Amino acid sequence: MHTKKVLLVKYGELSLRKGNRKLFEHALLDTIRANLKPLNNEHLRVSREQGRFLIEDTSGDLDTASVLPLIRRIFGIAGFCHAVKTTMRNIDDLCEVANDFFAAQIAEAQSGFEGTRGYLHVPPEKRGVAPGFEGTRDHLHVPPENDLALPASRECSATHTCPRQKGASPPEKRGFAPLASFKVETKRSDKNYPLTSTEVSAEIGAKILTSAEKAGTNLKVDVHTPDITLWVEIRNDVYFYITGERGEGGLPYGLSGKGVLLLSGGFDSPVAGYLAARRGVEIVAVYFHSPPFVSERAADKVKDIASQLAKYTSRVKLCVLPFTETQVFLKENTPHEKLTIFLKRAMLHIASRLADRERALCLITGDAVGQVASQTIHSLAAVESAAAFPVLRPLAASDKQEIMDTAKRIGTYEISARPYEDCCTVFVARHPENKPNFRAIERMESRIFAELSPIMDNALNNAEFFDII
Ligand code: ATP
Ligand code: MG
Numbered sequence: 449m450h451t452k453k454v455l456l457v458k459y460g461e462l463s464l465r466k467g468n469r470k471l472f473e474h475a476l477l478d479t480i481r482a483n484l485k486p487l488n489n490e491h492l493r494v495s496r497e498q499g500r501f502l503i504e505d506t507s508g509d510l511d512t513a514s515v516l517p518l519i520r521r522i523f524g525i526a527g528f529c530h531a532v533k534t535t536m537r538n539i540d541d542l543c544e545v546a547n548d549f550f551a552a553q554i555a556e557a558q559s560g561f562e563g564t565r566g567y568l569h570v571p572p573e574k575r576g577v578a579p580g581f582e583g584t585r586d587h588l589h590v591p592p593e594n595d596l597a598l599p600a601s602r603e604c605s606a607t608h609t610c611p612r613q614k615g616a617s618p619p620e621k622r623g624f625a626p627l628a629s630f631k632v633e634t635k636r637s638d639k640n641y642p643l644t645s646t647e648v649s650a651e652i653g654a655k656i657l658t659s660a661e662k663a664g665t666n667l668k669v670d671v672h673t674p675d676i677t678l679w680v681e682i683r684n685d686v687y688f689y690i691t692g693e694r695g696e697g698g699l700p701y702g703l704s705g706k707g708v709l710l711l712s713g714g715f716d717s718p719v720a721g722y723l724a725a726r727r728g729v730e731i732v733a734v735y736f737h738s739p740p741f742v743s744e745r746a747a748d749k750v751k752d753i754a755s756q757l758a759k760y761t762s763r764v765k766l767c768v769l770p771f772t773e774t775q776v777f778l779k780e781n782t783p784h785e786k787l788t789i790f791l792k793r794a795m796l797h798i799a800s801r802l803a804d805r806e807r808a809l810c811l812i813t814g815d816a817v818g819q820v821a822s823q824t825i826h827s828l829a830a831v832e833s834a835a836a837f838p839v840l841r842p843l844a845a846s847d848k849q850e851i852m853d854t855a856k857r858i859g860t861y862e863i864s865a866r867p868y869e870d871c872c873t874v875f876v877a878r879h880p881e882n883k884p885n886f887r888a889i890e891r892m893e894s895r896i897f898a899e900l901s902p903i904m905d906n907a908l909n910n911a912e913f914f915d916i917i
Contacts, residue, residue, distance in 0.1 A: 451534040451545050453509040456689055457501040457519070460526035460697070468703070475700040476524045477501065482762070483518045497683075498637070504533065516693075521760045523726050525695030533685050539643060542686060543655035546632070549688045550656055550678055629670035630656065634680040641682050648680060696726060701761050704728030706808040707840065708799045711735050711766070713749040716814030716843055718757060718860035719851050723842035724812045725761050732806050733757075733764055734911075736771035736795055745866075752863045754916040759859070762917070767802060769911040774798075774903050781896050785881045788822045789889055793834035798904050800836035802911075811835055816843040816851065821882040830886040834893075 459476060473496055480494050480501060491507040492515075504510055512530060519525070532549045536542060632653045634645035643651070653669055656678070660667040681687040709721040711733040725731050735750040747768055754766045774794050782790045799811050815823045822831075832839065843851055855861035893900070 450536050451532055452504070453512065454505075454531050454533045454687075455503040455510055455512050455515060456529040456531050456687070457503060458526045458529065458695075459500065459524055472524065472700055472703060475703055476522070479522050479524075479700065479762070480519055483522065484515065486518065487514060502533075520693075521696055522701075523696050523698040523728065523760065524700035526697055527692055527695050529679075529689040529692040531687050531689035533687050535685055537641070537682075537686065539648065539651055542648070542680075543652050545686075546652045546678065546680065546688050547655050547659050550630075550690075551659065553690050628666070629668050629674045630676045630678060631669055631671045631674040632656070632678045632680060634682065636682045638682050638684065645682075648682065652678070652680060696760070698726035699728030701725055701728060702730040704730075705810070706730040706732060706806060707810040707812045708803045708806065708808045708837075709733045709812040710795055710799055710814070711750055711753065712814070713746055713753065713864060713866075714814065715855050715861065715864045716816060716819075716851055717812075718753045718814075718864060719854045719858070720812055720814040720840075720842045721757055722760065722854070722858050722860070724840055725757065729810070729812070729840075730808075731757065731761060731764055731812075732767065732802070732808055734767040734769055734799055734802055736798070737768050738772045738775055739770070741772065741775075749863060749866055751914065751916065753860050754914075756859050756863060758916050764916045765806075766914045766916050767911045768914065769798065769802075770907055771795075774900070774907055777900060777903055781899075782892065785877050785879055786884060786889065786892070787877050788880045789827060789830050789884050790893065792822060792827075792831045793889070793893060794900070794904060796831055796834040796839070797901075798908055800834075801904070801908055803837050805908075808837070810838045810840050812840045812842065814843055815841045816846055816848070819848065821880040824882045826883040826886075830884040830889045833886065833890060 457480065459473075477494060477496055480503070484492055484494065484503075489505070491505045492510075493502075493504050493506055495502050495504075503515060516528065520528075530553070532545060534542070534545050536545060630653075632649040634648040634652075636645045636648070641648075657667065657669065676690060679687075679689050679691070681689075704727055707724055707729045709717065709724065709731045711717045711721060712735065721731050721733065733750075733754055735747065737747050750768070751766060754764045758764045771794075775791060778790045778794060779787060796811065803809070803811060815828060817828070818824055821827065828841075852861065855864060
């Protein structure tokens with residue numbers, strides 16, 4: 449077959465990391481291959497080519513619809529481009545292939561938009577492709593305009609109205625905004641090719657325009673702010689593609705070291721775990737469980753959350769730790785309005801001991817500054833010294849709504865929303881102190897620590913571990 453459908457996988461940020469580049473590329477390649485295993489397709493090939501991966505089916509067109517769902521959530525992938533690869537090199541043939549590809553992409557996008565999840569779309573100014581895109585055209589380069597709101601731009605192709613398309617019908621009335629302009633951008637790695645990049649772009653652009661005119665489609669060339677860019681790459685083979693669906697971004701899972709995530713059944717900590725994992729931190733989750741004050745269903749809820757996170761990370765190690773004895777001890781031995789602070793310190797002490805055993809190097813919590821009394825800066829300062837490792841708080845500066853939006857996107861929202869409480873009212877102070885003095889707290893804890901410490905060790909020794917896949 450001269451020409452076939454393939455998928456290009458771009459990994460923007462990795463290419464910036466010179467020293468680690470090889471390591472990162474191999475980690476990503478392994479993950480993509482592992483995720484595609486269930487397809488059981490011996491013809492499927494994933495290969496690395498200057499700054500991107502190529503996924504193809506050696507027997508013909510790639511069935512992208514079966515491939516994409518398996519690799520969409522892999523951290524470290526900046527984006528996916530639906531492409532055709534051809535062995536033809538004659539410019540007339542290339543014009544034909546380009547024109548067919550372009551027309552097919554438009555037709556597909558305009559018909560079943562939902563089904564394709566929109567890989568043809570989003571003018572650069574809406575997508576956040578940097579103005580310097582021309583200069584770095586090797587990368588998809590999709591900087592996260594807003595880390596917590598990735599989906600907004602990912603989905604915007606379905607609803608956006610190009611500024612130049614005055615009078616376009618409302619989003620609900622159309623599958624895809626009609627395209628008004630395009631450009632062709634050619635990159636020629638094979639310097640022996642007889643035409644320059646500009647000449648190739650011009651030839652292909654002219655062909656597309658002529659066909660559009662024949663078909664009665666109103667299309668024009670706009671080299672500055674086109675609605676759509678057709679990319680052409682002349683290598684050993686020639687590739688045509690249109691900037692596609694955005695990936696999760698971030699860094700390959702596990703390459704940034706390991707961290708212990710304090711995972712409750714609430715909305716925040718799952719999102720914190722997702723964000724840390726997206727930066728490449730391998731997650732060992734710990735849930736402090738307090739039977740009989742909370743039901744087993746609370747622990748099940750945390751297991752379900754962990755398995756949702758595992759959809760991004762392949763697996764998550766979850767430690768369910770019996771916390772009741774520690775809680776009861778602290779309730780009896782500390783002032784009630786300070787109990788929450790001592791409980792959180794105990795969690796950080798135990799999580800640090802777990803981190804030691806697991807060879808993890810940080811703790812991760814779902815704290816957001818000012819969200820509740822125990823998350824004021826004073827309270828965070830009062831718990832910090834209990835941690836033997838740096839405490840990452842990926843949500844520290846996030847608003848609740850942003851956190852909820854991310855929870856919805858990553859699929860933990862519905863699970864966290866289940867009504868089982870993760871903390872028994874017996875242990876929640878009616879008037880928790882929101883400006884504790886950290887020195888006073890540390891002094892108080894030091895007086896009871898000789899008794900508290902073995903209780904915490906005992907809890908860790910009796911913890912149950914689950915490998916959530
Ligand atoms: P979340 O929504 O994550 O439960 P929250 O807003 O309810 O957070 P807190 O209950 O004060 O706030 O908890 C702050 C952080 O402490 C949580 O995000 C989590 O990292 C950790 N944490 C609290 N309770 C538990 C628990 N039972 N097991 C594990 N971690 C916990
Ligand atoms: Mg909570």
